[in-house]
Amino acid sequence: MAEWAVLQENEGRIHIVEIKDDMVKNKGLGVFNSATLLADISIGEEVLIGQKYLTRLPARLPELVAGMARRAQTISAKDAGAFITRLGIGEGDLVLEAGLGSGGLSLHLARVLGSNGHLMTVEPREEHAEIGLLNLERASSCFPSFPKHTHLSGMVEDVIPDEKFDAIILDLPDHTPAISACAERLAFGGRIACYAPSSSQLEKCWIACEDSGLNVEWAGELMEREWGRTSRGGMRPVNGPFGHTAFLLFAKKV
């Protein structure tokens, strides 16, 4: 299995570098032999690469997320945390996630499922799956424990296996066919969650869940507002976007 190192620039930018005994181009850093360069660099120590000093950090979830490869829009910590807690996901669960996309949510799920959990990911687009699977491969070599992972290629409504899932999360453009295919694959007491950027999508999710016999428990959005210290002392909300990510909906099989 490949090994990875996390390096942080003084300005905060994170790079995730594969440890390879070969001259390889590393995006944003240039061409170097990472095995030789990092052989004597421990966690907390600095290394000079080109003109940049970088500090080697432990490969924890926030660093893997900050340095992840990206293609499709990702789910961030704010919403991932709500999925994990409201779905009650933890050690040993069987969880289905569609679509995988860049694997932003998958990284958070993999961190809490433990070695007895099982994460199934589904993605129809090869070019998205390639990025999501790369991010999961990095995580599997960095996290102290990692669940069993199965990846299915295709639309979730076509490829969902005949299993009883503890939780199913759908982040895809057309939820209705996915919900009707997934509802019968939920274990009794299991929950489904939908991530819907627009209110019209949210309403369709609600209707599709009820049509499939699921009990909608909660729908809404989560607001996050960052605060910082001012130059004269005291604290206030920082300037910047107070934006919308997506609406979340949770429904239970009873």
Ligand SMILES: C[S@@+](CC[C@H](N)C(=O)[O-])C[C@H]1O[C@@H](n2cnc3c(N)ncnc32)[C@H](O)[C@@H]1O
């Ligand atoms: C916004 S991305 C998911 C991002 C992912 N949650 C993350 O945090 O990185 C949506 C993905 O759903 C995939 N998709 C679209 N329809 C799908 C379906 N019916 N079943 C499974 N995946 C689907 C798309 O190809 C796309 O990669």
